[in-house]
Amino acid sequence: MNNTFLIVAVVVVVWAVLFAVMMTMNKKRQVKANEFKNENVNKAIVHLYGNNLKIDGNDISQFNVIIGENLEKVVAVEGGKHSIEGVFETTTLGATGKNISIKTEKLQFEVELQSGNSYVVGIYDYSPEDRERYIKEYGNMGEDILVMPLSLCKESEHASCCLVVSRNK
Structure with a gap:
C-alpha cells in the first residue's frame, strides 16, 4: 500500500x-x-505550413518570423502580389489509424495579399471538389483565394490533394 x-x-x-x-x-x-x-497590424500576416520557404525569392529567415500555435511559420509582409515557394506538408490519419505525413514537391505560386488580413497557406488531403463539398456542408472560416489541385502527393494514400491559400474572416 x-x-x-x-x-x-x-x-x-x-x-x-x-x-x-x-x-x-x-x-x-x-x-x-x-x-x-x-x-504588424498594417501588414498581411501569413501562416505557412511547410519547409524551405521563400517569399519573393527571399528565404523566410530574412523576415520577422515566429512559430505559430500549430508549429507553422508566421510572417508579416506588405500587401500586394507575392511569389511564395516551398515544400508544403501536413499529416493525415491513414486507413490503419497511423499518422501519415504528406508533403509536396517544391511548389511556387503567386498570390495577392491585402494588408490588415491574415492568411493560411497549407495543403489538404482531399481534392478541390471535395473541399467545395465540405465548405457547402460545414461552412468555411475563411475565403479561399487560391486552390491548386495536386495529384499523387508524396507518401500519401490519397490520389489527390490541394494547396489552399485562404484569408481568415
Missing part, C-alpha cells in the same frame, strides 16, 4: 509540475503572437 501511494504521489507531482511548465510556455507563446499581430 505504501509503495502504491508513493508512486501515485510522485506521478501526480510530476504531472502538476509539467502541466505548470507547459501552461507557462503556452502563455508566453500567446503573448508573443499577440505582440506580433499588434506590431
Whole structure:
C-alpha cells in the first residue's frame, strides 16, 4: 500500500509540475503572437505550413518570423502580389489509424495579399471538389483565394490533394 501511494504521489507531482511548465510556455507563446499581430497590424500576416520557404525569392529567415500555435511559420509582409515557394506538408490519419505525413514537391505560386488580413497557406488531403463539398456542408472560416489541385502527393494514400491559400474572416 505504501509503495502504491508513493508512486501515485510522485506521478501526480510530476504531472502538476509539467502541466505548470507547459501552461507557462503556452502563455508566453500567446503573448508573443499577440505582440506580433499588434506590431504588424498594417501588414498581411501569413501562416505557412511547410519547409524551405521563400517569399519573393527571399528565404523566410530574412523576415520577422515566429512559430505559430500549430508549429507553422508566421510572417508579416506588405500587401500586394507575392511569389511564395516551398515544400508544403501536413499529416493525415491513414486507413490503419497511423499518422501519415504528406508533403509536396517544391511548389511556387503567386498570390495577392491585402494588408490588415491574415492568411493560411497549407495543403489538404482531399481534392478541390471535395473541399467545395465540405465548405457547402460545414461552412468555411475563411475565403479561399487560391486552390491548386495536386495529384499523387508524396507518401500519401490519397490520389489527390490541394494547396489552399485562404484569408481568415
